[in-house]
Amino acid sequence: MKNNIAKAHLALLGANLIYGVNYIIAKGIMPNKIGPSAFIFLRVVGAGILFWIIKSFLKEKVEKKDFPLLILCGLLGVATNQLLFFHGLNLTSPIDASIIITAIPIVVLVFSALLLKEKITPNKIIGIAIGATGAILLVWYGNKAAGTSSLLGNVLIFLNACSYGLYLVLVKPLMKKYNSITVISWVFLFGFVFMFPFGIPDILQTNFAAFTVETYATIAFVVIGTTFLAYLFNIYALKSVSPSVTGSYVYLQPAISFIMVSVYAYAFGQTEYAQDINSVKIASCFLVIFGVYLISKKPNKKA
Known part of the structure; x- marks a missing residue:
């Protein structure tokens, strides 16, 4: 078990680390x-083929009543999500993107409260x-910052x-009802x-x-690593640890991004990244991480 x-x-x-x-x-x-749209085209096609190769070994069928929800998930979780991310990343700083992404647990909590009627405690509101x-x-700050930051990119x-x-x-x-490979395929x-x-059009x-x-x-790294392998790693981990533990690892992404940008800026002389690290971004990162920490913190049980 420990192993x-x-x-x-x-x-x-x-x-x-891949993310x-x-x-x-x-x-x-x-x-x-x-271009970002062409990049997404290759990413979705490449990873989709790999997922369906694995899916071919599963004999699981999906009920017709679940297809509308799968279609909506395809729109939000793949098309909209990835197009917005790559077009945003194309315009803004990798550090900005990695910090904003850590707000996903906050967004999940808000939508869970609105759609699933999950209770929001005062601690979570804070x-x-x-x-x-x-x-x-x-x-x-993306509208005022030097470096590669961008307001439009950050909004995307x-x-x-x-x-x-x-x-x-x-x-x-859907993940509770079917095998995760079936759903993601x-x-x-x-x-x-x-x-x-x-x-x-971008591909052509x-x-x-x-x-x-x-x-x-x-391209191979993004298709095989970021999309295919990283997802499989998360699925594997969820078999042994809780979703909250899985979610807590997202805090690594800004740190890794800070390190990578620093290496590009100072070791490889990529001067456009030199001004991407500053006190405002560090403060923003801590605010987002502390907010997510309060949301994910379990309330103390009364004796």
């Missing part, structure tokens, strides 16, 4: 080599207020967090349908002849 828990924590560490590194790696080839303050401060990342948070609430009953298929009109205009080995390696 399984240790492996689960290693899986979570691996998944969030943290992804911010700056994915941004590195946009938009010079490939957490929502503090975390939202940090996220709003960072989004607003925040809307991405809202879309993904709503998806997590809606997909919860259908979600990616329907997500592809919604994403297709946005991605195909992409100059693949200009791709270098580095470009292909980056």
